[in-house]
Amino acid sequence: MKHFEVIKTDPSCGARTGRLTTRQGVVNTQIFMPVATQATVKAVTQRDLKECGAECLLSNTYHLYLRPGLKVMEHFGGINGFMNHDIPVLTDSGGFQVFSLSKLRKITEDGVIFQSHIDGSTHYFTPEKVIDFEKSIGSAIWTCLDVCVKNPATRAEAAEGLRKTMNWAKRAKKHFLEVTKDMEEEKRPLLFGIVQGSVYTDLRKQAAEAMAELEPDGFAIGGLSVGETKPQMLEALQAAIENLPKDKPVYFMGLGTPEDLWDCAELGTDMFDCVLPTRNARNGQVMSEDGKYYIKNACYRLDDRPIDPECSCYCCRNYSRGYISHLYKAHEILASELMSIHNIHFLINQAHKMREAVAAGKFREAKKAFRERYFQDRH
Ligand SMILES: [Zn+2]
Incomplete structure (x- = not known):
């Protein structure tokens, strides 16, 4: 079963429309996904999300794991049952949050140890555990645990982060296949690999090629829109997209100004999410x-x-x-x-x-x- 179909590519650039079939429904692209970090899009009801035309939401493994916890998620039959809607949900692996929110994190070859930003308790994420967490959350699209390097990062730091990200992605994919092996194809979640490499175009190319070999269902572009210049962002994105297969969706993580959406869609990005529309709204x-x-x-x-x-x-x-x-x-x-x-x-x-x-x-x-x-x- 083919989960993604490109409907049309614009003759003048890389922009394209498509259709992503998930176990919770069809997601048409290009798409903007509202962010439901704590299993809610801040200040917006499910009824209003539907009326806004939301076809997919973004939620977060790190946050849901810490609070309310996976027992609660399982009790309600996953995030859709918990939130009570039928919009497909994509979960971020938690890589970005571990690196941006938690205290005292330590990255090892095997995974990452960190302290919760809520109560200081110690936790340990591995690529395999994150796949298990996403199974409990029950999202339609899962992502692999990745290493998010700070910005700016030296080339050596970015290369080391990428090396670990790729090792973790291999382990995540292997575990994903085990976890989903008894599921019928239309009932199985999709797995997106996260392409890292900071602003270095050669690393982005390398990341895209290596991730493509793993044959995930889609590609998330991580580690951009984190303070680099706009030309750096677009060059890094282009270097990644040029080296990704054209028959899989590309999702730019955390990008939300309308002008950025247009610029990145022009290069062939299909999916976007950002807290910007709701955060800015709260700031008037x-x-x-x-x-x-x-x-x-x-x-x-x-x-x-x-x-x-x-x-x-x-x-x-x-x-x-x-x-x-x-x-x-x-x-x-x-x-x-x-x-x-x-x-x-x-x-x-x-x-x-x-x-x-x-x-x-x-x-x-x-x-x-x-x-x-x-x-x-x-x-
Ligand atoms: Zn309006």
Whole structure:
């Protein structure tokens, strides 16, 4: 059974549309996936996620393992039963969180020992254990434990991180095959390998080639959008994509500005996730086709237009900028909810626009049109 099908590639660039079939349903690409770190997309109900058009969510092995714990996940029949929705979920392996959140971590050949950021308790992740954790979480798409090097990293540090990541990926794949061997093909989860290599294009190429040999169901690009320059990010991404098979999905981990989505989709990235739309919403920043802005600014006090007059989300169908500006300034929690719904809808809609552009064979023109309006900055 083929899990990913490329529907169309734009003639002018690498942008493409596709269809990823998971055990929990079909995920059309390009796609933006809202982030449900703690088994919730912050301030957004399942009903609203569906209305926003969410086709896949991103959740996190590290967080769910620590809290509520895997017993709870198993009790509820996995994350979909726990959250009570049928949207497919992709779980990050926890590699990034172990390296960014936990205290006193120690990486060995075998795995990583770390202290919980919640209570300081000691834990030990290995590539095999993470596969078992993802089985308990019951997500549709699993990822292999990886080593995330800091940015900037020396070439030697990046190469060493990559060496361990690849060894771990081999072990993860082997264990994945054992864990899933009795599952029917349509019931089995998908496994994505994480391509590392920091900003070094030769390491990205090497990582892509080595990961391709392992034949995972898809490729996640890790360790980018972590503080490197935009040209460095795009070069590293391109070096990876050029050396990956074209018949598998490519997922850029943690990228969420609309302009970055367009730029990376142009190179052939299919899937995106980021906390940015909900985090920015809680800080009062919203996106519109005419640029991003802060709702608290005095000019919106008497503005009876919706956040984005072209948006069809629940927030824009029902509320004015003036009202939301008031809610935000009064620290009313509804402000976070409404702006989160809008920002998520906006990025999902950008992915829909990309699909339409590829279908029409006009990706580059559509990207140019997006940029001309978005950076003109007039709302
Ligand atoms: Zn809206």
